[in-house]
Amino acid sequence: MLTALGNSAATPESGLEGEVVGFQSVAELQAAPDAAVRGKIVFINHAMAPTQDGSGYGQFGAPRRQGPTIASRKGAVAIVVRSIGTDHHRNGHTGVQSFGEGAQPIPAAALTVPDAEQLQRILSRAGNRPVRMRITLTPRNIGTHQSGNVVAEVPGTDPSAGVIIIGGHLDSWDLGTGAIDDGAGVAITTAAAHRIMRAGRPRRTIRVVLFGAEEVGGGGGPTHFRVNNPTGNAVMVGESDFGADRVWRVEFSFAPANAALADRIAAVLAPLGIVRGNDPATAGADLGQWVRAGTAGIDLNQDGTRYFDYHHTPDDTLDKVDPVQLRQNVAAWTAVLSVLANAPERIEGITPAPPRQRP
Amino acid sequence: MLTALGNSAATPESGLEGEVVGFQSVAELQAAPDAAVRGKIVFINHAMAPTQDGSGYGQFGAPRRQGPTIASRKGAVAIVVRSIGTDHHRNGHTGVQSFGEGAQPIPAAALTVPDAEQLQRILSRAGNRPVRMRITLTPRNIGTHQSGNVVAEVPGTDPSAGVIIIGGHLDSWDLGTGAIDDGAGVAITTAAAHRIMRAGRPRRTIRVVLFGAEEVGGGGGPTHFRVNNPTGNAVMVGESDFGADRVWRVEFSFAPANAALADRIAAVLAPLGIVRGNDPATAGADLGQWVRAGTAGIDLNQDGTRYFDYHHTPDDTLDKVDPVQLRQNVAAWTAVLSVLANAPERIEGITPAPPRQRP
Numbered sequence: 001m002l003t004a005l006g007n008s009a010a011t012p013e014s015g016l017e018g019e020v021v022g023f024q025s026v027a028e029l030q031a032a033p034d035a036a037v038r039g040k041i042v043f044i045n046h047a048m049a050p051t052q053d054g055s056g057y058g059q060f061g062a063p064r065r066q067g068p069t070i071a072s073r074k075g076a077v078a079i080v081v082r083s084i085g086t087d088h089h090r091n092g093h094t095g096v097q098s099f100g101e102g103a104q105p106i107p108a109a110a111l112t113v114p115d116a117e118q119l120q121r122i123l124s125r126a127g128n129r130p131v132r133m134r135i136t137l138t139p140r141n142i143g144t145h146q147s148g149n150v151v152a153e154v155p156g157t158d159p160s161a162g163v164i165i166i167g168g169h170l171d172s173w174d175l176g177t178g179a180i181d182d183g184a185g186v187a188i189t190t191a192a193a194h195r196i197m198r199a200g201r202p203r204r205t206i207r208v209v210l211f212g213a214e215e216v217g218g219g220g221g222p223t224h225f226r227v228n229n230p231t232g233n234a235v236m237v238g239e240s241d242f243g244a245d246r247v248w249r250v251e252f253s254f255a256p257a258n259a260a261l262a263d264r265i266a267a268v269l270a271p272l273g274i275v276r277g278n279d280p281a282t283a284g285a286d287l288g289q290w291v292r293a294g295t296a297g298i299d300l301n302q303d304g305t306r307y308f309d310y311h312h313t314p315d316d317t318l319d320k321v322d323p324v325q326l327r328q329n330v331a332a333w334t335a336v337l338s339v340l341a342n343a344p345e346r347i348e349g350i351t352p353a354p355p356r357q358r359p
Numbered sequence: 360m361l362t363a364l365g366n367s368a369a370t371p372e373s374g375l376e377g378e379v380v381g382f383q384s385v386a387e388l389q390a391a392p393d394a395a396v397r398g399k400i401v402f403i404n405h406a407m408a409p410t411q412d413g414s415g416y417g418q419f420g421a422p423r424r425q426g427p428t429i430a431s432r433k434g435a436v437a438i439v440v441r442s443i444g445t446d447h448h449r450n451g452h453t454g455v456q457s458f459g460e461g462a463q464p465i466p467a468a469a470l471t472v473p474d475a476e477q478l479q480r481i482l483s484r485a486g487n488r489p490v491r492m493r494i495t496l497t498p499r500n501i502g503t504h505q506s507g508n509v510v511a512e513v514p515g516t517d518p519s520a521g522v523i524i525i526g527g528h529l530d531s532w533d534l535g536t537g538a539i540d541d542g543a544g545v546a547i548t549t550a551a552a553h554r555i556m557r558a559g560r561p562r563r564t565i566r567v568v569l570f571g572a573e574e575v576g577g578g579g580g581p582t583h584f585r586v587n588n589p590t591g592n593a594v595m596v597g598e599s600d601f602g603a604d605r606v607w608r609v610e611f612s613f614a615p616a617n618a619a620l621a622d623r624i625a626a627v628l629a630p631l632g633i634v635r636g637n638d639p640a641t642a643g644a645d646l647g648q649w650v651r652a653g654t655a656g657i658d659l660n661q662d663g664t665r666y667f668d669y670h671h672t673p674d675d676t677l678d679k680v681d682p683v684q685l686r687q688n689v690a691a692w693t694a695v696l697s698v699l700a701n702a703p704e705r706i707e708g709i710t711p712a713p714p715r716q717r718p
Contacts, residue, residue, distance in 0.1 A: 024630065049632030051607055052411035052664070056634045248410055271383065273408030275415045278638065
């Protein structure tokens, strides 16, 4: 069983059949001579395992993000990747990919993990004998249509103190219902802002933005940035977009002058079992642009251990939301907002944003 | 139920009774006036939750490491902390602490998590009414005795290429058997070196050091460093000391000139589901001194989600070792050694070692 990736071409209605050529990584595909790929269906395997911080998604997601373009450039007729997921159910994991310049769109799909493991076994046993596969994909490109951000504000008492922007995104992949990606983030940030509003007027305005288009590669986020920076006087950004499980770590992108502010936030989060991390906050897909431009940011990192069991699959449904952990998220965001919205000091980010270290 | 912490004073044989004064953090204890603490038994609570990377141990371990000294300086007659652990069993978590200069040793113990939660409930319900506790602790300081490191080498073919030092530690806390802390690390690194030895002679000598004294605050590690640096020509260090569960991440402290070497190591680890991290390696308690002095280091971070359920408790026993995950560790270390021991290039660390970023 398989599912089309974003921007995949369709196969003919009767399907597309071809010989399968398998690779264990994008690097292995990249290193292969074009002749080994031309006219074939490329398969890319990987060994993604669950991580609490979700860091496996970056590294092991390469087959989905880079595989289709490389396969197309080498003349493949289609590509199937092992789902970028950590479950063992017959549900494919879709997600966005874009064919790079000069790469002709080809059918591009994710096999479910059990099917990918089966195909790998078949290829391993076949040795030099050809293995053939027939796939049928029916995606249609219906062009660019209008979406919209939903914006709400808890007005502050001091307009000169700047605006805090938080939020999540409204769109989701078609296979599931988007309960954890990102209905949960929408609910968490809205509930936290509502609690602050109920407690009285904060010093700073809190803006909740529910972004209309994130999954297609970013639409609502960049648009909100373009319209509101720098005139909108935003001083702080943070997004909730990693499911509904508990916040386990907080990270900051604050100017050194705001070290005491970060200390106060870490102190109110510690009773919720939240540890303070050492890396700079990125503020997520919809708000990260602000941090990269020098606005202060905060990440409340959610436990991602089971996120990639459900993300972008038919299994992204409301029963995956654990109410106890959801409430811990709301408590954490409320605590953060209560400190940030009423902090007497100026809030400043890092300019330029610090690079991640490597190696 | 409770257990004595390292370097705790004993109570009288008949026990010690006193009024309990509770705090939610070390900072709260530190901020309290001495008069609120003098003559009392201090209790420090915390909210440590499991993390895959074990980062909660640093932050939430403060009550054990700093609490006894602060409580003693403020005139407390004893201190009990919520166990620095994440289980819910009636087993206390011990661990080292040292009374700072001018702090008179007092009885210092860890309550089991269920008992700490019960005490917190009692204190919360009591309001202003005094709560009294009787504790009996029987530790003895038997003075400093001799320990020893066990050192073995897989001799390399090229003495000028330098030595790779790996290992674990032999000592453990008295409550358990030390199966995961650190029998596992001893077994993993020894088995990996043995596999390399069986496969033929590597270019570089691999030295396995089983450190004789780590839990008391470092003895075998610093001694090996003092005797062997810089004359011993070590070019690479790495310790296994975080249980027996799977390696989920690799981190490097390599000079920029060794970026390609790090890439090759990350590539051989990816099929084991191991992700590449962005922070510098620290090389653990016994070998970290080398990295801080500029020697290259590698961390194979093990999954710590359940490590602090067992660590320093009577539950640290062999049944906690999952053979499948143990084998993944041996495979990872073997893969790392096979690349490092035969790498044609020079191996260099970072001088000075990079600081962790904050905030």
